[in-house]
Amino acid sequence: MDIPLAAGWTCAVCGARVDIAKPFSWRCPKATEADRHHALQLVQAIAPLRGGDDPNPFVAFRPYLAWDNFAAANGMTEMARTALVRQVDTDVAIVAGVGFHVTPFDRSDALSDALGFSADGGVWIKDETGQVAGSHKARHLFTILLHLLTAESIGLAPWADDADRPPLAIASCGNAAYAAATLAAAVRWRLRVFVPPNADPVVLAGLRELRAEVVECPRRPSDPAGDPCTHRFREAVAEGAIPFTVQGPENAWCLDGGRTIGWEMARHFEERVPGPPLDRLFIQVGAGTFAACTIAGFRMSGVMPRLHAVQTNSCAPLARAWDLARQLGGPVSAATHWSECMWPWEHVGESAADGILDDETYDWIPVVRAMGDGNGSPIVASEAQVLHANELGRSTTGIDASYTGTAGLAGLIAARDDIGPSERVAVVFSGVRRSSQ
Numbered sequence: 001m002d003i004p005l006a007a008g009w010t011c012a013v014c015g016a017r018v019d020i021a022k023p024f025s026w027r028c029p030k031a032t033e034a035d036r037h038h039a040l041q042l043v044q045a046i047a048p049l050r051g052g053d054d055p056n057p058f059v060a061f062r063p064y065l066a067w068d069n070f071a072a073a074n075g076m077t078e079m080a081r082t083a084l085v086r087q088v089d090t091d092v093a094i095v096a097g098v099g100f101h102v103t104p105f106d107r108s109d110a111l112s113d114a115l116g117f118s119a120d121g122g123v124w125i126k127d128e129t130g131q132v133a134g135s136h137k138a139r140h141l142f143t144i145l146l147h148l149l150t151a152e153s154i155g156l157a158p159w160a161d162d163a164d165r166p167p168l169a170i171a172s173c174g175n176a177a178y179a180a181a182t183l184a185a186a187v188r189w190r191l192r193v194f195v196p197p198n199a200d201p202v203v204l205a206g207l208r209e210l211r212a213e214v215v216e217c218p219r220r221p222s223d224p225a226g227d228p229c230t231h232r233f234r235e236a237v238a239e240g241a242i243p244f245t246v247q248g249p250e251n252a253w254c255l256d257g258g259r260t261i262g263w264e265m266a267r268h269f270e271e272r273v274p275g276p277p278l279d280r281l282f283i284q285v286g287a288g289t290f291a292a293c294t295i296a297g298f299r300m301s302g303v304m305p306r307l308h309a310v311q312t313n314s315c316a317p318l319a320r321a322w323d324l325a326r327q328l329g330g331p332v333s334a335a336t337h338w339s340e341c342m343w344p345w346e347h348v349g350e351s352a353a354d355g356i357l358d359d360e361t362y363d364w365i366p367v368v369r370a371m372g373d374g375n376g377s378p379i380v381a382s383e384a385q386v387l388h389a390n391e392l393g394r395s396t397t398g399i400d401a402s403y404t405g406t407a408g409l410a411g412l413i414a415a416r417d418d419i420g421p422s423e424r425v426a427v428v429f430s431g432v433r434r435s436s437q
């Protein structure tokens with residue numbers, strides 16, 4: 001493809017620009033240890049979004065990926081780019097039992113009936129539980145991995161050979177850690193996973209089975225406020241580890257591959273579902289990266305549903321930021337008010353949806369913007385709604401998603417009275433239920 005579809009990165013906060021050809025451009029060049037309030041966003045053409053028919057979304061939508069533009073700008077041929085995706089995907093499938101694939105997106109008649117939707121409207125479920133490592137998280141990480149392997153193969157990496165590779169690092173004890181460990185194992189790259197002392201032993205055993213190096217992070221007396229896992233992760237990155245993480249401000253390249261899920265949904269709805277477009281999209285929000293990418297994918301299709309970012313009342317920093325941003329000049333200019341709008345939730349409670357208890361919504365800016373310019377809003381679900389959503393979602397669809405995975409549905413249940421029966425709404429069930437959940 002001749003037209004560059006991703007022209008580069010620009011920081012939503014300071015306006016710094018980064019060329020798409022630049023390797024290892026994980027963070028805004030103006031970000032420092034003391035000032036992390038920077039957020040690179042892709043400068044992306046709104047092109048007619050035409051996915052090919054390939055079952056692998058990273059092949060079908062390859063020309064729209066920033067990674068593909070990066071590789072092309074550094075002289076890698078189209079054939080070599082496609083071959084790299086296929087090769088790594090084959091390696092991933094050996095470890096994961098499944099390669100990257102377009103996941104099902106269908107109207108659930110039983111769930112639509114249970115929630116009182118009419119035949120014209122209804123609830124469409126994107127079932128992401130069968131994706132690599134059981135959730136959408138591997139999509140985000142795959143473009144970081146492709147970036148690394150590309151840089152390595154064309155001689156842009158500063159390390160001499162595989163043995164000198166710096167380790168990958170992530171702070172997570174859930175789906176993102178599984179995804180990171182799965183991809184790292186596929187390409188035999190060392191991975192350090194920073195976890196809290198109370199992490200689920202089933203998850204830790206799974207990570208160790210994938211040969212990840214699990215690093216427990218008790219709070220140290222000298223630690224500043226905030227999550228000790230994040231402190232240890234950042235220290236490792238400062239010492240040279242590669243941020244293999246699903247938080248845009250730590251590694252913007254995760255924002256690239258995450259959009260494949262939005263592209264799939266947008267294309268599917270436009271091509272396969274007769275009648276009007278989707279009215280609303282409910283996405284469960286922890287770091288906000290998932291919602292930011294999904295709606296960015298829709299935005300590129302030219303048809304944007306109203307975005308509802310769903311959190312639980314145990315931890316809702318995004319809803320707070322939304323209210324404050326609206327008082328301070330509006331959601332679209334929220335980036336200029338980071339400190340006034342977004343800071344860690346003081347008293348994180350408990351929730352069965354424990355994958356979305358991030359005390360800070362790191363990728364809050366694109367989510368608030370998309371809700372602002374697309375007439376959406378945040379939703380804070382109660383714990384009863386979280387529990388009910390999982391029971392209802394699993395029993396009506398047969399999809400074995402975790403509480404975190406069905407939390408978007410909890411938001412739909414919370415907002416149900418404000419939604420017309422003929423509206424068309426979508427939720428993503430991501431995060432397969434593991435034995436301990």
Ligand SMILES: Cc1ncc(COP(=O)(O)O)c(C=O)c1O
Nearest residue numbers: 175286287288289290355430431
């Ligand atoms: C299944 C599932 N859904 C949604 C999320 C939220 O994604 P994000 O942290 O990008 O907001 C997570 C995060 O852990 C998750 O595991």
Ligand SMILES: [Zn+2]
Nearest residue numbers: 011014028038
């Ligand atoms: Zn910046």
